[in-house]
Amino acid sequence: MSIYREFCHEITDENGMLKKITLDYPEDFNFGYDVVDRVAGETPDKRAIVWCNAEGEEHIFTFSDIRRCSNRIANVFRAAGIGRGNRVMLILKRHYEYWFAAVALHKIGAVMIPVTHMLTVSDLEYRLKASGVRAIVCTAQSNVPGKVKEALAQAGLTARLWCVQGNAEGFENLTEAMQTAPEDLERISTKAADPMILYFTSGTTGYPKGVIHSYTYPLAHIVTARYWQQAEDNGLHFTVAETGWAKASWGKIYGQWLVGSAVMVYDFDSFDPKQLTQIINKYGVTSFCAPPTVYRYLVRKGIPDMPTLKHASTAGEMLAPEVFRKFTERTGLELCEGYGQTETTLLLANFRGMPAAEGSMGVPSPFYHIELRNRQGKPAGVNETGEVVIVPEEPGRQTGVFMAYLDNEKQYEYVWRGGVYHTGDAASMDENGRYWFRGRFDDIIKTGGYRVGPYEVENVLLEHPAVAECSVFGVPDPLRGQAIKAVIVPGQEYPPSRELEHEIKEFCNLRLAEYKWIRLIEFAQEMPKTISGKIRKNIMRKQACAR
Template identity: 45%
Template sequence: MSFVMADFYKRFVDEELDSEGRLKSFKLDLPENFNFSYDVIDELAKNVPDKVAMQWVNEEGEEHIFTYKDLSEKSSQVANMMLAHGVKKGDFVMAVLKRHYEFWFLAYGLMKIGAILVPATCQLKKKDYVYRFDAASISYIVATAEDDVPNQVDSALEQYSGMKEKFITHGAKEGWIDFLSEMDKYPKTFERIETHVTESMLMYFSSGTTGYPKMVLHKYSLAAAHIITAKHWHHLDENSLHLTVSETGWAKCAWGKMFGQFICGATTFVYDFDRFIPANVLKVIQDYKLTSFCAPPTMYRFFIKEGLENYDLSSLKYSCIAGEALNPEVFNKWYEYTGLKLMEGFGQTEGAVLVGNLYGMEPKPGSMGKPTPLYNIGIVDNEGKPVKVGETGEIVVYAKRGENPALFKEYYRNPEATDNAWRFGMYHTGDTAYMDDDGYYWYVGRTDDLIKASGYRIGPFEIESILMEHPSVLECAITAADDAIRGKVVKATIVLAKGYTASPELAKELQNYVKQSTAPYKYPRIVEFVDELPKTISGKIRRVEIRENDSKKNS
């Protein structure tokens, strides 16, 4: 155990490892007043003040190094500043800060005063802000000056009167307070304000694939729960230099660069970029000699197409994948070049990693892995009863509402959705999978995306994985389509790669390609070629929109 982690583990974590360092059991025993800012950031600042906590780099090559002492002092300055400007315990403060380092100052500062951080992506438009401001009663906002964010916010405020003050960074705008210059006016020390481990700390807006985004409200215990994410999934220690690519507006930021990484004593690497350019990210990994990396499968696919042989990635010791299900082809190509096996993890905005390939496990390409010891997880049918091995069902967590420290507190102001998620005395993820004989889980799809055709239950991911292996397919979505004879049939909506042209012959070729790789009843009887797929702001495919558009065409 590292010198950085020892005190935290001695006080709060009970875990058992086997002889090879693999996790057997994991339990959090948190004090009632646990607060990540005080009990981790400030404590590390006392014990290892000069250790590098975060290394920040942007596209222009500007660099900033922040020690644990820096994070402690700057978060205290933010806490003092926010209190002076009227922020109170329980207030909701929105952060639209891309990958700017100011996000960390703000996040830990708000935790110290008991205010609730509400991260948001810079891709939002006026209507998105209006909805979010109203839904959460946002009273303060801290935003980047980039990407037209201030103008979109000000436009939204013409329809919302609850905003008290606006802070800005990476630029200026009339009517906004300069975040950094204002912060520097305040003391670097802060006297602890007591918070409770079950009180509200952080709230995300979900991706909203089937409607308006829900507000996922988290308690202070989430921060400690993410130690399993960082130590046992990312496999970090005090020598690690880890990059998770997520923008701060998404829950993957909490997974990859807010909590567990710092408890491990690792250095969190932040690459602040606007547009994902595969060559640039690969160059960052190469030039800064990153040791650990986590990104969604789509990025790995682009890395492979970019040409991995053109970069020296030998510094990488571990690589993980999350955000969408992993195609085996991506796993195999990455392993072929780097010698690293992609360790997939599965979870949601609602909690820490649920199922994963933790350190020491042998991953099966395409499998999510096994349930993590932080939860009691199973797969059930529509009545909440366990299904057999190999049978598809919904992934659930057996726990009473509020009982598990890693799961969200509630869907804020939506008791109906909260009650529906916790029916039958268990938390329902809404994601389906099946378990094989070895206990590995295999993702099938969202419950709403399951296709029932000709008496069969068909998950979209398996078919999408097969199609993605064909060189002509850049992206695809599998959905159910109405059929006069069969009721429902499988439909493939496909975006072609460069150099390929849509034709009946290509559609037939793709249908046969699927038939040769899986049970014939699963092949797409309908193939539609499109220029792009409908997606959420976070980049998730909105299959529901494809289904709705098909229904409109047939009505």
């Protein structure tokens, strides 16, 4: 059963092509009751989660299981005084308790704050102070309880503490507590406009911002799951992300359950892309979504047969065309890129029913009105770089776009200036209506009177076998205004040298227009990155300009 049709209305043209999607939902919409419990009541044995870990443990959870376990945890939380509007942090890796706790928090009207277990003590301290959490539920693994207690002490805060997958001093075991909690839970009053989830951005240009979404957020992910990832009713969708990242909301719960697909969860610590393909084949995964890093690794190391896989998608950073081509040649599956932000749901993608274009962000989601605008706020022309903006059909908030920045109304008003939402990302649109990523709007390089998006140069760099990782940005230049500089992490078999520098320059500049030529190359052992793995261009640019 696909429950999404209860809330989603599709508008097609005379040829049957999807043109627009609208949502209709009650004022008290709550994903826990109106999706999970509804599906559990009508098809109790329908699969919701197929879970396994690196140690060989396996579980299959039905929607009936999710309803029962979430009710029990909701009752544990309520007995501890947690209710509507209270903030609860989840640090649960890929443990199955995340899905129980998430749905429980939605049901009682509390605000869920998912964060990754990789955060340092200072990272946690900042988030605890900013959010004012009432409780924390964390894994007992990876010394997370120790970091949590130290962060609380440094912040001068207290919170109710639970852990799972083991025990820790000062923490109650939530798995044990739920076993004796009641299974019944009467519907608790919540509103669709209430805050439901708080994510912290990765902080590429400053301290992480708290992004708050309402209870309507899951519904906007119908497009994510159905039209981009192509998750299907009674299928099995596998998104690699850990639950501490917003990508988990994109691929591990909301849209997938709304369209009737179970989610595949592989709980691991050591990243091994080859193991991911074994999971796909063992459990019969039908749709798969992973960051470009995974596909790059598979292309380099060899891609096995994956007979059950029908669709593959990617997001998080742009994908090099070479990886797209080799993956498609080997599997027969096009890699469909998608684009969005923590503040939004899917904005642009290579959608079902259209051929995927290598390196393209795709076309605007039928759920949003997307435009490209130049620095003067005017529509950008064909093949002209502009900022990606969302233009709401009516004044006010747009479903799927965040409702507030945590304690930062000024920043919220700034990104909504002029009545549109400014993503800060630069792109261009070609004659066919496809969008092409050019970098952060502030990262656009202005050289010799031309504007160059760093990604188009990085794409060419990644074609060279010696380039394992790279970042391109502009540095001051007396002749050009800015010169194009590349920082490169070479592969292990390619030691840095003057000869390698000349070889890479020649390789790239033969493939680039002259105004896009790389003028400077610096080799590095690693890139400065955020906790989510995004390269911090602003730091490298400042370092380069200070030299």
